[in-house]
Amino acid sequence: MSKIDTTNAALPRRGFIRKAAAGLGAAALGGLAAKDTNAAKVERHWDLTADVVVIGSGAAGLPASIAAAEEGASVLVIEQNFDIGGHAIESGGNVALGGGTSLQKKYGITDTPDRMFEDLASWHDYRFSDREIIRAFCDESVATFDFLLKHGVQFPDKSPGGADGGPQNVKRSQTVIWTGEVSAYSPTGGNGTALMRPLEAATKKLGVKILLRHSMTGLIREDQFSGKVLGVTATHEGKTLNIQARKGVILSTGGHTSNVNFRRIFDPRLTEEYQVVGEPYSRQSGDGEIAAMQVGASIWGAGSQTVETQARSHIFEKPYVIGNQYGYPQGGGKRNENIKDSPVKGLARAIGLQVSDYQNLIQVNQAGQRFVNELATGFDWWNPCLELNGGKGEGGGPIWAIFDADAVKREGWTCAPPFVDPDGWFFTGNTLRELAGKIVCKYQKQPMPGAALEETIARYNSFVAKGKDEDFGKPLPMHKIQTPPFYAAWSTPCIHDCLSGLRINGKAQVIDLWGKAVPGLYCAGETAGGFNQHGLARSLTFGRIAGREAAKSAAHS
Numbered sequence: 020m021s022k023i024d025t026t027n028a029a030l031p032r033r034g035f036i037r038k039a040a041a042g043l044g045a046a047a048l049g050g051l052a053a054k055d056t057n058a059a060k061v062e063r064h065w066d067l068t069a070d071v072v073v074i075g076s077g078a079a080g081l082p083a084s085i086a087a088a089e090e091g092a093s094v095l096v097i098e099q100n101f102d103i104g105g106h107a108i109e110s111g112g113n114v115a116l117g118g119g120t121s122l123q124k125k126y127g128i129t130d131t132p133d134r135m136f137e138d139l140a141s142w143h144d145y146r147f148s149d150r151e152i153i154r155a156f157c158d159e160s161v162a163t164f165d166f167l168l169k170h171g172v173q174f175p176d177k178s179p180g181g182a183d184g185g186p187q188n189v190k191r192s193q194t195v196i197w198t199g200e201v202s203a204y205s206p207t208g209g210n211g212t213a214l215m216r217p218l219e220a221a222t223k224k225l226g227v228k229i230l231l232r233h234s235m236t237g238l239i240r241e242d243q244f245s246g247k248v249l250g251v252t253a254t255h256e257g258k259t260l261n262i263q264a265r266k267g268v269i270l271s272t273g274g275h276t277s278n279v280n281f282r283r284i285f286d287p288r289l290t291e292e293y294q295v296v297g298e299p300y301s302r303q304s305g306d307g308e309i310a311a312m313q314v315g316a317s318i319w320g321a322g323s324q325t326v327e328t329q330a331r332s333h334i335f336e337k338p339y340v341i342g343n344q345y346g347y348p349q350g351g352g353k354r355n356e357n358i359k360d361s362p363v364k365g366l367a368r369a370i371g372l373q374v375s376d377y378q379n380l381i382q383v384n385q386a387g388q389r390f391v392n393e394l395a396t397g398f399d400w401w402n403p404c405l406e407l408n409g410g411k412g413e414g415g416g417p418i419w420a421i422f423d424a425d426a427v428k429r430e431g432w433t434c435a436p437p438f439v440d441p442d443g444w445f446f447t448g449n450t451l452r453e454l455a456g457k458i459v460c461k462y463q464k465q466p467m468p469g470a471a472l473e474e475t476i477a478r479y480n481s482f483v484a485k486g487k488d489e490d491f492g493k494p495l496p497m498h499k500i501q502t503p504p505f506y507a508a509w510s511t512p513c514i515h516d517c518l519s520g521l522r523i524n525g526k527a528q529v530i531d532l533w534g535k536a537v538p539g540l541y542c543a544g545e546t547a548g549g550f551n552q553h554g555l556a557r558s559l560t561f562g563r564i565a566g567r568e569a570a571k572s573a574a575h576s
């Protein structure tokens with residue numbers, strides 16, 4: 020295997036190398052610095068050199084680096100965070116791979132790549148996907164499962180569960196098991212640690228170098244819209260590095276949902292109040308997409324990011340917990356003991372309150388009005404939150420759960436830190452009017468009118484008395500909101516998945532605006548569009564494909 024060269028190697032003589040040029044207003048899009056967006060000759064040296072340079076060390080990045088190293092390439096991983104893993108290390112670790120895996124076979128589940136393709140290609144969610152991508156996923160699914168086993172990921176010895184939909188409804192999902200016990204440091208306590216730490220160990224064993232706290236800021240291509248991608252620029256502690264990729268660059272930066280300007284390209288309703296699951300540990304920066312667009316790459320599957328298309332995929336989620344910023348449990352994960360040293364522990368500020376029964380609260384918009392049946396899930400809840408409710412109330416904007424002292428008793432909640440965050444996400448009042456006046460949050464653009472909140476509660480209480488929700492059809496509304504103190508907890512939907520991104524083909528090559536593969540540029544995971552599938556399985560699989568294909572390609576001089 021060739022080694023990573025950390026000397027200042029000379030740039031190839033071909034010369035006339037331009038940094039990624041913009042014309043796309045990238046400075047306004049976030050992440051990338053304005054200076055990186057102007058066409059300019061880069062300095063005539065490389066600070067680092069490897070065959071394959073992988074950007075991001077999450078569910079796509081680590082398999083990419085392992086697969087490339089296994090093909091004999093030298094590999095360098097650039098990761099902007101202080102630790103590896105991205106969203107994947109925080110994930111539930113449920114991996115939907117099929118097509119005839121050893122676990123499926125062991126438990127008598129008949130599956131083949133063809134069967135899997137038939138299921139996925141004819142299922143409504145996947146109508147938003149490229150069939151070439153679905154096919155590659157199905158063909159590579161068993162190999163990805165074997166790859167995970169080979170590199171130390173363990174699955175429980177039991178039948179895969181959770182049928183995948185489609186005409187044959189084959190069971191294809193399995194959850195990784197925690198094997199390393201507490202020795203495996205976990206930044207947020209997520210089960211995905213059991214997936215990512217073994218992959219990290221495999222990466223290191225193969226001699227791959229992971230540069231933490233290094234942020235990719237742009238791509239270096241022979242010319243802006245033509246020629247081969249030669250490397251990347253990255254920043255580390257205020258310094259800019261030029262990093263050469265002799266064979267290819269793999270963008271696996273995890274998608275763009277944390278970048279409000281960028282995500283609103285796909286759906287203008289995805290305004291800033293919607294928090295992103297996975298933060299504050301890991302941000303979906305959009306950096307990969309922007310860098311690739313600057314060299315002519317095409318964005319793909321934009322419609323997949325609108326909430327209406329998500330039947331099963333998780334673009335939008337009802338918050339898992341209320342009363343904290345991120346809507347997901349923070350620091351309350353399964354391996355709580357492992358997060359004690361995590362720099363994110365303090366950033367998350369509150370664990371949040373888990374709602375066991377939505378009969379215990381109502382949800383109001385920023386104007387203090389109900390707009391939804393609070394017991395609803397999926398489409399029936401998301402759509403009203405984005406103002407698609409047949410004209411019956413408006414959900415767009417901050418959403419507050421309102422409840423009283425009786426509800427707190429029924430739920431067994433502790434309405435104090437570290438469970439709730441009184442700094443903008445949780446409020447208390449002795450009267451409803453007082454409560455409305457106290458709601459001060461950066462996303463609540465105008466004070467909630469106290470009279471409106473009083474009117475809403477009075478109307479809701481009258482529905483409880485009648486046993487019928489005449490406005491939104493909540494089945495048998497059960498509890499009046501009447502006993503002070505009253506509470507308002509942040510209960511706004513969060514954004515979970517990124518399903519649109521760069522156009523790729525079945526070999527994970529990035530496709531440009533003219534429909535041609537960009538030589539030397541690959542992409543996998545949530546940075547890629549064209550595959551309307553949730554999560555880890557597609558990221559792991561296309562990561563593997565990208566790593567292998569990049570390593571097998573011819574090196575440029």
Ligand SMILES: Cc1cc2nc3c(=O)[nH]c(=O)nc-3n(C[C@H](O)[C@H](O)[C@H](O)COP(=O)(O)OP(=O)(O)OC[C@H]3O[C@@H](n4cnc5c(N)ncnc54)[C@H](O)[C@@H]3O)c2cc1C
Binds near residue numbers: 078
């Ligand atoms: C709480 C939670 C639970 C989940 N549970 C599941 C589950 O059970 N099953 C499932 O299938 N999916 C699940 N998912 C989704 C799954 O984790 C993601 O789909 C998957 O991690 C995406 O992989 P990725 O490689 O594209 O991105 P990530 O895993 O997020 O990795 C991207 C990496 O790129 C880095 N990066 C970004 N920009 C730059 C830059 N400019 N320079 C250098 N590095 C950069 C990031 O820091 C990050 O480490 C869950 C997600 C979350 C947040």
